[in-house]
Amino acid sequence: xxxxxxxxxxxxxxxxxxxxxxxxxxxxxxxxxxxxxxxxxxxxxxxxxxxxxxxxxxxxxxxxxxxxxxxxxxxxxxxxxxxxxxxxxxxxxxxxxxxxxxxxxxxxxxxxxxxxxxxxxxxxxxxxxxxxxxxxxxxxxxxxxxxxxxxxxxxxxxxxxxxxxxxxxxxxxxxxxxxxxxxxxxxxxxxxxxxxxxxxxxxxxxxxxxxxxxxxxxxxxxxxxx
Amino acid sequence: xxxxxxxxxxxxxxxxxxxxxxxxxxxxxxxxxxxxxxxxxxxxxxxxxxxxxxxxxxxxxxxxxxxxxxxxxxxxxxxxxxxxxxxxxxxxxxxxxxxxxxxxxxxxxxxxxxxxxxxxxxxxxxxxxxxxxxxxxxxxxxxxxxxxxxxxxxxxxxxxxxxxxxxxxxxxxxxxxxxxxxxxxxxxxxxxxxxxxxxxxxxxxxxxxxxxxxxxxxxxxxxxxx
DNA sequence: AGTTTTTCTCAGTTGTTTCTCAGCTTGCTC
DNA sequence: GAGCAAGCTGAGAAACAACTGAGAAAAACT
Numbered sequence: 001x002x003x004x005x006x007x008x009x010x011x012x013x014x015x016x017x018x019x020x021x022x023x024x025x026x027x028x029x030x031x032x033x034x035x036x037x038x039x040x041x042x043x044x045x046x047x048x049x050x051x052x053x054x055x056x057x058x059x060x061x062x063x064x065x066x067x068x069x070x071x072x073x074x075x076x077x078x079x080x081x082x083x084x085x086x087x088x089x090x091x092x093x094x095x096x097x098x099x100x101x102x103x104x105x106x107x108x109x110x111x112x113x114x115x116x117x118x119x120x121x122x123x124x125x126x127x128x129x130x131x132x133x134x135x136x137x138x139x140x141x142x143x144x145x146x147x148x149x150x151x152x153x154x155x156x157x158x159x160x161x162x163x164x165x166x167x168x169x170x171x172x173x174x175x176x177x178x179x180x181x182x183x184x185x186x187x188x189x190x191x192x193x194x195x196x197x198x199x200x201x202x203x204x205x206x207x208x209x210x211x212x213x214x215x216x217x218x219x220x221x222x223x224x225x226x
Numbered sequence: 227x228x229x230x231x232x233x234x235x236x237x238x239x240x241x242x243x244x245x246x247x248x249x250x251x252x253x254x255x256x257x258x259x260x261x262x263x264x265x266x267x268x269x270x271x272x273x274x275x276x277x278x279x280x281x282x283x284x285x286x287x288x289x290x291x292x293x294x295x296x297x298x299x300x301x302x303x304x305x306x307x308x309x310x311x312x313x314x315x316x317x318x319x320x321x322x323x324x325x326x327x328x329x330x331x332x333x334x335x336x337x338x339x340x341x342x343x344x345x346x347x348x349x350x351x352x353x354x355x356x357x358x359x360x361x362x363x364x365x366x367x368x369x370x371x372x373x374x375x376x377x378x379x380x381x382x383x384x385x386x387x388x389x390x391x392x393x394x395x396x397x398x399x400x401x402x403x404x405x406x407x408x409x410x411x412x413x414x415x416x417x418x419x420x421x422x423x424x425x426x427x428x429x430x431x432x433x434x435x436x437x438x439x440x441x442x443x444x445x446x447x448x449x450x451x452x
Numbered sequence: 453a454g455t456t457t458t459t460c461t462c463a464g465t466t467g468t469t470t471c472t473c474a475g476c477t478t479g480c481t482c
Numbered sequence: 483g484a485g486c487a488a489g490c491t492g493a494g495a496a497a498c499a500a501c502t503g504a505g506a507a508a509a510a511c512t
Contacts, residue, residue, distance in 0.1 A: 217487095
């Protein structure tokens with residue numbers, strides 16, 4: 001899967017690039033509208049991530065021009081908070097989805113995946129390990145059929161662990177996926193949140209084996225047995 | 227309940243819009259096939275009312291394209307008298323019902339209601355949770371058999387909550403379903419309306435457990451126990 | 453036209469969540 | 483089993499999300 005990121009803030013562009021590369025996407029970056037447009041026209045991408053505010057040629061214009069040139073590649077538009085009203089304009093210009101900045105990388109990834117998935121259906125919203133389940137649609141989390149209340153960050157962290165169950169995730173990976181690109185949190189914060197999750201999903205179920213495991217020196221993983 | 231009306235005769239489109247709004251639907255209108263298609267694809271409607279004869283992209287085509295794009299929203303097709311033979315084609319293209327012009331508004335309303343009536347937790351036109359009931363046909367709302375008066379927006383919000391009972395709905399989802407496309411209301415408005423509903427359906431029944439629940443960080447849901 | 457109701461925003465308050473820090477515990481290595 | 487790095491955790495400051503009373507503007511009655 002090839003992705004083009006058109007974004008003038010290098011920090012953001014590169015963090016998206018890195019993150020997607022971790023997920024096995026091939027990513028090109030462009031830092032202004034003009035070169036982004038050229039690349040999109042001449043290369044063959046599966047998704048284009050397009051910032052709204054761009055030097056030389058803004059996102060809406062790039063989008064319109066591409067559509068006018070018969071480029072039908074799905075476009076994910078990035079808009080800053082204040083520009084939210086432009087979402088309509090963006091979608092009218094031919095974008096397929098939009099995302100408001102700042103966003104967590106996991107959110108971006110989910111949308112990119114949705115755009116690359118041909119038939120856009122929303123089944124399979126429930127993630128599980130053992131007797132723990134998390135529904136990304138209704139936000140319900142249960143263990144042994146008992147509902148568990150999580151805060152937003154706890155939920156996002158658990159979702160990320162579950163999507164990669166059995167796999168060890170480093171604190172850096174976790175930070176990059178669960179927090180905003182401009183969040184800049186310490187690795188210790190992850191430790192703290194892992195602690196919160198254990199208090200809610202492992203500690204109250206002492207009769208069962210714990211699901212969250214520390215892999216010393218590497219990170220954390222979720223799954224049965226160590 | 228959100229409805230999209232696609233009809234090029236502004237007079238008819240607006241009279242449908244007004245009429246449905248009186249019935250507590252949130253209605254968007256489009257006056258040609260292309261913009262109708264765009265809206266239907268990007269927004270989330272509960273019913274689409276689609277004229278057969280349209281500039282830019284005719285009703286049959288819009289219908290086919292929507293189905294091809296995995297949009298399964300019920301479609302009510304409007305046909306003029308002479309086009310009666312096209313009804314077959316319309317139904318083949320994926321429409322769920324059709325109505326011959328000119329029609330009485332009551333007829334249209336009945337069909338829209340028929341299309342929005344889901345077999346789920348509703349017996350006929352009445353939605354219920356515990357001792358609370360809401361009749362989408364007569365607009366009667368009762369708790370413990372005592373009638374409750376709601377404004378149009380309050381009614382629409384409660385209806386949406388009831389149709390998704392037990393499920394947590396985000397403020398964004400609520401805004402998208404209860405308000406129409408160009409409404410652009412703040413999330414706080416939802417909080418305020420939730421407050422109004424609580425004043426009417428939970429606060430006067432202190433002896434019973436509340437039905438409306440806040441799911442902090444995610445949204446609201448209706449149902450028994452937390 | 454005047455009155456009432458409804459819709460929606462704003463600002464103040466409250467309680468929760470997010471995140472950091474600092475001290476503590478654990479487990480690995482020699 | 484001492485020393486050390488990695489991870490854990492309780493406490494607290496700052497940021498945030500939700501609730502609510504008040505009121506302006508619009509819509510609906512009368």
